[in-house]
Amino acid sequence: MATPARRVCLAPAARALRRPRPRAPLLAFLQPDLPLVAPARARGLSAGASHVAAAEQAEHVPLPPLRPTASQLRKHALSCAVPMVGFGFMDNTVMLHAGNAIDLTVGVTFGLSTLAAAACGQICSDVAGVSFGGLIEAAAGRLGLPSPDFTEEQRHSTIVKNVGLLGSVVGVITGCSMGLLNLLLIDAEQAGEMKMAAISSAMGFSVSISNTTCEGRTVLVLEGPEGIDGVIAAVTTAIAASGCRIQEMDGHRGHRDEDRENVSLNFRFALTKDGRQVEDEELEALGRSVMKACNNPERLHQLSVANEELRRKNDELAWRLAQMQASMEAHLLTISKRRSEELLRTRSSCRRSDVQSSLE
Known part of the structure; x- marks a missing residue:
């Protein structure tokens, strides 16, 4: 036990320990950047903190996406090409059949060209593509095509987009090429014949051309009302302007079956072009x-007269040009001939030399 003297001596120290001390020195001691911490301790704490920060940062950095394999790219190209094959085939099929139907109906009635009918058919084809595009994609999905199983990062990569675009292009070209087979089911000459028949019925003339009537020649038959001046001349001029030659021509007057009172003309032309059929x-x-030419013979006659006048003027200009060239050559070309006296002297000297040689 402590004696009373020791208790008295330790009393100030005990009171000093019981006093509340400020916490600032303790906090300063715990902070690693203050000089109260030992240098080795500070280095250890900073190294540990940097390792922890690096590990946390590595967890948040995304890894680069894996490159798609060749098998995945092939599957992706096939899945993009098959729907476009159906779309291209449907597009060309609708355009050809709709354009042909428009050409045979509206085109004949209003005189539309074949290109205008094809443009109208393209409108119908685009409407069909918008309306039934979902059905084509659904049908392609039911075929059980292999899935490439891309990740989200791979799906947005550049090579996947380019391969999909290439597959779509190849598919639509293949489908459109298959759609061209519909041309075998369409009579391309029917629209032209119907348009020609509509024009001829409106003006009273009918024209028929055949390569099967006569061997080696094209036969053109013209029927129309009598009393129109210049029709035959206009027709022959039109035939000549087309580069054809008339080998035979015959005609007669007759009556139409519908009306026995009206007199009609019937002319038959046998034509060739470059020595063979057109x-x-x-x-x-x-x-x-x-x-x-039949519908407007006067205009064609006027054009023929103007053409002959231009041809005459052309021949006259060609003759004048030849005269000018001859005149220029005469002025630019100079010819100097030997004189006749010198020629006689040369001949006489030649004779003397011949006589002397004979005497010797």
């Missing part, structure tokens, strides 16, 4: 030119 692709153009 090509099948050129028959429609020839028939149209003949019909225009």
Whole structure:
């Protein structure tokens, strides 16, 4: 036990320990950046904190996406190409059949060209594509095509987008090429014949052209009302302007079956072009030119007269040009000939030398 003297001596120290001390020195001691901490301790704490921060940062950094494999890209190209094959086939099919129907109906009635009918058919094709595009995609989905199983990062990569675009392009080209087979089911000459028949019925003339009537020649038959001046001249001019030659021509007057009182003309032309029949692709153009000549013979006659006048002036200008060239050559060309006296002297000297040689 402590004696009373020791208790008295330790009393000030005990009171000092019981006093509340400020916490600032303790907090300063715990902070690593203050000089109260030992240098080694400070280095250890800072290294540990940096490792923890690096680990946390590595957890939040996304990893680069894996490159798609060749098998995935093939599956993706196939899944993009198959729907476009159906779309291209439907697009061309609707356009061809709708354009042909418009050409045979509205085109004949209002005189629309084939290109205008094709443009109207393209409108119908686009409407069908918008209306039934979902059905085509659904049908392609039911085929059980393999899925590429891309991740979200791979799906947005550049190579996946380019492969999908290439597959779509190949698919639509294949489908449109298959749609061209519909041309085998369409009579391309029917619209032209109907348009020509509509024009001829409106003006009273009818023109028929055939490559099967006569061997080696194209036969053109013209029927129309009598009393229109210049029709035959206009027709022959139109035939000549088309590059064809008339080998035979005969005609007669007759009556139409519908009306026995009206007299009609019937002319038959046997034509050749470059020594053979007119090509099948050129028959429609020839028939149209003949019909225009029948419908407006005066205009064609005026054009023929103007053409002859231009030809005459051209021949006259060619003759004047030849005269001018001859005159210029005469002025620019100079010819100097030997004199006749010198020629006689040369001949006499030659004779003397011949005589002397004979005497010797």
